[in-house]
Amino acid sequence: MENKSLKQIIDNRLEKLKKIRELGIEPYAYDYDSSHHTSEINEKLIDTKVSLAGRVMSLRKMGKASFANIQDQEGRIQFYIARDDVGEDNYNLFKLTDIGDFVGIEGKVFKTKTDALTIKVSHLTILSKNIKPIPDVKEKDGEKYNLVSDKEFRYRKRFLDLIINPETKNNYIKRFKIINSIRSFLNDHGYIEVETPVLQPIYGGANAKPFTTHHNALDQDFYLRIATELYLKQLIVGGFEKVYELSKDFRNEGIDRSHNPEFTMLEFYQAYSDYNFMMDFVEQMFKKVVKDLDMKKISWDGHKIDFSKKFARKTMGELIKDHTGNDIDISDHSAVYKVCKDLKLEVSKKDSLATLIDEIMRRKVEPNLIQPTYVINHPVEISPLAKVNRDGDKDFTERFELFIAGMEFANGFSELNDPIDQRKRFEDQSRKKDGGDEEAFPIDENFLEAIETGMPPTAGVGIGIDRLVMLLIDTRWIRDAIIFPTLKSLK
RNA sequence: GCCUCAGUAGCUCAAUGGUAGAGCAGUGGCCUCUUAAGCCAUUGGUUGUAGGUUCGAGUCCUUCCUGGGGUACCA
Structure with missing residues (x-):
């Protein structure tokens, strides 16, 4: 069960969900036609109108205009959304957007002052509202911060692992x-x-x-x-x-x-x-x-x-010779037993020939077969x-x-x-x-x-x-x- | 199976046996080129579980749970 902190966040998002519906918008859309994936956006597309769908991974809200990052199967890209571009209603919808939401954006490709390829949004569509927050991972210069370090978490919640670590x-x-x-x-x-x-x-x-x-x-x-x-x-x-x-x-x-x-x-x-x-x-x-x-x-x-x-193709006899230096007839139980003893393997004289050979192979040969x-x-x-x-x-x-x-x-x-x-x-x-x-x-x-x-x-x-x-x-x-x-x- | 280490807020981490704290996320406010955005304020905790020692346990001891790392068997 979630405790208060998480419940607070979830309650908040449910509240936003309600507000979106009050705006007459369905927060769980049925489809979205996108023209590109994030990986396909490049400098040649500057000034071209494109549409993309994906998950909002970070938000930098600045009052009447904001930057955010959207992630799809292929990668991530930044988008810019300003009230004066999308209009009051659409911007109000954006203000109800959280990290983890799926959105569709359409707009023109441009470059910011800092040379970052960005989509200048002309319209934003909510595709799926996030209720349970995803861990917020920060990234700078390819280095990640607040990354979920717990391996158990990554195996149990593979869907989150894939969101947070898309390279997975x-x-x-x-x-x-x-x-x-x-x-x-x-x-x-x-x-x-x-x-x-x-x-x-x-x-x-x-x-x-x-x-x-x-x-x-x-x-x-x-x-x-x-x-x-x-x-x-x-x-x-x-x-x-x-x-x-x-x-x-x-x-x-x-x-x-x-x-x-x-x-x-x-x-x-x-x-x-x-x-x-x-x-x-x-x-x-x-x-x-x-x-x-x-x-x-x-x-x-x-x-x-x-x-x-x-x-390479080698018999067990050849490999035992190569890796232990013992040139023996591996059909000879006592000879093989002696090699086991010399190699300080835990064996008994009662062990079958096959068991003894297997023991040498397992301990001394197989781990060294790199090529x-x-x-x-x-x-x-x-x-x-x-x-x-x-x-x-x-x-x-x-x-x-x-x-x-x-x-x-x-x-x-x-x-x-x-x-x-x-x-x-x-x-x-x-x-x-x-x-x-x-x-x-x-x-x-x-x-x-x-x-x-x-x-x-x-x-x-x-x-x-x-x-x-x-x-x-x-x-x-x-x-x-x-x-x-x-x-x-x-x- | 056995040995060993770990588990504190949604996430990352603090806290000599002595008042459980910070950053991010969240919430409210300001903000039209930000990118780990920023500034101000603020919510959020049964410290994995059950016991024990102690005036007092996140901290020491025991049990159990889950996981990591070894190791054994197996692909």
Whole structure:
């Protein structure tokens, strides 16, 4: 509830609202035809009559004439309004204008004595009266004063954040362009966009804890999807050869700088392809996005990222050697265990080989993968939906993860299409789940039946869209990439 | 989850354990080239919540709430 100070302001504005109506004017208009946006006003338009619509952001009233600033989607511009220009009635209406009101102005472009491009108003229209005041941010020489410093405020009241910090919009405009670029890339390569269920009777396709919900009429629990993989592959079984989905996925896990419970994932699958093809394809996609956004240089959190070279491809063994100096056979449990101990990692001799390798990768390798690098051939134990290597060690798979600036951006593999092997992998997951692994997924008979029906050789990839946006808007906070991040409700 | 810091007027910030204050916004007045407009006057507070210590708490202690920053798990 608002207290007295705020109530006073609101009461005041309600009073003004009443006065405007008494003047026979509707303070909440139905439309307004504007000829320009603020960004289009330039010196060439001096003496031209223009009309603009936007929000009043500052007021400098001087009796019978005033200056004010109006803000629209594109920016801000000053306008000048004088009683002698607009007439007594219209000026009286202006006097009832507050910071935060939407107005339409028409008038000629001119320059003030101080060379400021300004609209000399000949008529002002009230479009929407502000009732609840916006924080008044002052600005001088590009520096802002009284800026709302509270991040919580900015996330909870994103509409105010966008008003006060209009540059915030740029992040989401960029997000839109990134998604557009990806979509057109896939469409141009003959991909079909599909939509699979958010509500799933059984979850899978990733290792994560799901959200649970209930359908009343069916009297059945459903899970919010943690991935789209198992459905998309059923479409490949059904005869689609190239499919993708841009999906909101949900994972019931912690919230931090780089995790939001609902996030946007791109998954795509292409029949008759393997992971080698997909690595090239993803590389092309990333380079196209960067090009479409016209980003010559990319820096993230102080790191300069070079997108001009071919992305490196390295096995875990090679990377462990490069980053820890230990040249070992990563199929050898005791050798890997010794490296963990030498690196002072918290591991137990009982840990599986895959866990030990993962630990080294996570602690010592991945954070240092700054330039685009494909980590390839993951242990089969942590890759339950990937095919094993066609040559070499069958404990490792044809899988890749793309790392940039220490973050994972893509995860793909030659999809497992051997139904016998796939069933065995599901059974392993199921055992892990029974053993208390909350992130292991249950057996999905429907999916297995599809694989038994026959899935062509296929390669698939998942890309975390929010992460990609973070990279390209240069932020360490996923909340800057997600316009309405998940927050705890206030009690 | 754990550790840690923070929360005072609509906004930005003050206030040795001793009367809660300023600027902006708001309101009233003056003002036809201002731009963090200016000048004069003025309204506005259950100091996040609930307890405790004390003659006295915004300040010290405890609880809870919300958030920030770390850290663990996960994309």
